[in-house]
Amino acid sequence: MYKALVFADRFFTPAVFEQATSQVPFWEGVQRVYYDLGWPEVPFCYGERLREYVPYPQEALKEVEEAEILVTQMGLVDEHLLQHAPRLQAVGCLRSGPVNVDHEALERRGIPLFFAPERSVEAVAEFTVGLFIAARRGIVRACREAFLGIWSQSSYFDYALAPLPLSQVTVGLIGFGKIARRVAQLLGPFRVREVVSYDPFVPQEDMAMYGVRKVSLEELLQAADIVSLHVRYTGENRKMIGEREFRMMRPGSIFVNTSRGELVDEEALVRALQRGVPAFACIDTCCEEPWCGKHPLADLQNVILTPHIAGASRSTVESAALEIAQAIGRYFEEAYLFGKKEAR
The missing domain is CATH 3.40.50.720 (NAD(P)-binding Rossmann-like Domain)
Structure with a gap:
């Protein structure tokens, strides 16, 4: 069984992702662990390279050690987190522009990044x-x-x-x-x-x-x-x-x-x-x-x-959650078919 660490928030809720994964058979064999990062009540942070992110709790560093999948919306995905994720095989970000994810660090590991360019x-x-x-x-x-x-x-x-x-x-x-x-x-x-x-x-x-x-x-x-x-x-x-x-x-x-x-x-x-x-x-x-x-x-x-609310529609997060769930599911199923990943 695979394990997925999910950085949820008040918009991308666990219920939203559960509804999305229920439509994709692959996720029946995936254990999902959620952390609610509290956005938008918890505001964005901005770094030198990454921006518009919410930091993850320190406990996530331990949880990600056994995760093959990481899903986020506003949660930070930086090199420090990735260094604690030796089994990680795929990252999904429910944003049209994943500015909170360290693309270069993922590329060095050969880990694909899936995002949702048309979500909003x-x-x-x-x-x-x-x-x-x-x-x-x-x-x-x-x-x-x-x-x-x-x-x-x-x-x-x-x-x-x-x-x-x-x-x-x-x-x-x-x-x-x-x-x-x-x-x-x-x-x-x-x-x-x-x-x-x-x-x-x-x-x-x-x-x-x-x-x-x-x-x-x-x-x-x-x-x-x-x-x-x-x-x-x-x-x-x-x-x-x-x-x-x-x-x-x-x-x-x-x-x-x-x-x-x-x-x-x-x-x-x-x-x-x-x-x-x-x-x-x-x-x-x-x-x-x-x-x-x-x-x-x-x-x-x-x-x-207005305070950056143009994308604040249920369709925005629901369509993105389904798109990411489907993309990750296809990736693992195709990789398994071609012998690139271990069977579930």
């Missing part, structure tokens, strides 16, 4: 489109005013200030990966005027399949009423949206970031919003998470600011 596509795309609507229709601002006892109906029925419907809006998607493609699909029923995208790695033919026109970054910024960021952070693209890019945006435009905070120069964004272009911003990810005190954007009225 649906949830983040839905959240993003929701921000488009909330920002354009002033839903959050109207709610704040109502809570203050202000009947502000007259300011919303002012023709000069009333927003255009989405059918008369151009949406610009910076990056055209899985989430941006799903956003484009969700916008279909709204019959937006046009969806354009900037992504140097995606050909026009691929974008055309989604009814999207490929443009340069400059053209996108100058043409779009809504600019939405969907780029994977690499380190090299840090602050790719800054003072220059904000100055190119249209008056009345909206800037949305449900990608990564490090992609945006936040100080430049604050200055731009104070100038009034863009007119509004929806920010779900920030450079420093969690915030240390009040975030500078929170002092502005033309902002929707």
